Amino acid sequence: MNQFELGNFLQSLEQRGFDPRLLGAVIVGVVIALLLIVYLLRKQSASPAAVVKTPASSPAVPKPARNIPQEPKLERRSSIIDEIPETPPQAAAAETASPVTPPAPAPKQTPVIAAQIPAKPIAATAPLPHIPQESVLKRHYLTHIRYMIESTIFPRPTESVLRRHYEQLVGSIQEACVNDAAELDKLIRRYDEQRKNTIG
Numbered sequence: 001m002n003q004f005e006l007g008n009f010l011q012s013l014e015q016r017g018f019d020p021r022l023l024g025a026v027i028v029g030v031v032i033a034l035l036l037i038v039y040l041l042r043k044q045s046a047s048p049a050a051v052v053k054t055p056a057s058s059p060a061v062p063k064p065a066r067n068i069p070q071e072p073k074l075e076r077r078s079s080i081i082d083e084i085p086e087t088p089p090q091a092a093a094a095e096t097a098s099p100v101t102p103p104a105p106a107p108k109q110t111p112v113i114a115a116q117i118p119a120k121p122i123a124a125t126a127p128l129p130h131i132p133q134e135s136v137l138k139r140h141y142l143t144h145i146r147y148m149i150e151s152t153i154f155p156r157p158t159e160s161v162l163r164r165h166y167e168q169l170v171g172s173i174q175e176a177c178v179n180d181a182a183e184l185d186k187l188i189r190r191y192d193e194q195r196k197n198t199i200g
Contacts, residue, residue, distance in 0.1 A: 130181060142174070145184070148191040149173045 013023065132138050149170050150156070157163050177184040 130184065131178065142178070145177055145187070146170060146174055148187055149177070152187065152190045152194050 132141055153169070153173075156166055173183075173187070177187050
């Protein structure tokens with residue numbers, strides 16, 4: 001229906017006495033009523049619990065009692081007990097009279113002792129006669145030996161790795177001189193020759 005036909009329809013309704021505003025209100029009311037009906041139908045179909053409700057007029061059916069009688073159970077137990085054959089008193093006396101033999105004790109395991117290697121007796125290291133026993137004198141003595149060693153070998157390097165090797169070399173020579181009097185005599189001779197060469 002185009003606009004021309006709609007205009008003619010409205011004009012004919014006005015001629016007959018119908019108000020077009022009233023017609024529009026009626027149409028809007030009908031549409032709203034249809035939408036409300038559709039909404040209610042969807043709501044009822046969405047909640048199945050509401051449909052399954054029992055009517056109030058129907059009489060309530062009492063639930064069956066779940067009380068299980070205790071007597072049949074007792075009878076069953078008594079019947080089971082009756083079916084067990086009783087042992088004659090002679091057999092019971094024989095069972096009680098038979099001595100219970102204890103289990104044989106397990107053989108004792110002798111611990112295996114490892115062969116002990118006789119330890120070599122540690123020789124008591126007597127202090128060398130050329131090292132003083134007093135702590136301050138001993139410290140000065142070792143410092144003097146170190147000084148003689150550093151005087152007879154090459155000068156101390158400045159590079160860190162070489163300096164570390166230098167310290168290890170001096171320490172090993174000092175230990176050899178402390179533990180061996182012959183090494184100490186060699187060091188003293190080298191030191192004396194070095195001093196003579198520097199003075200002369």
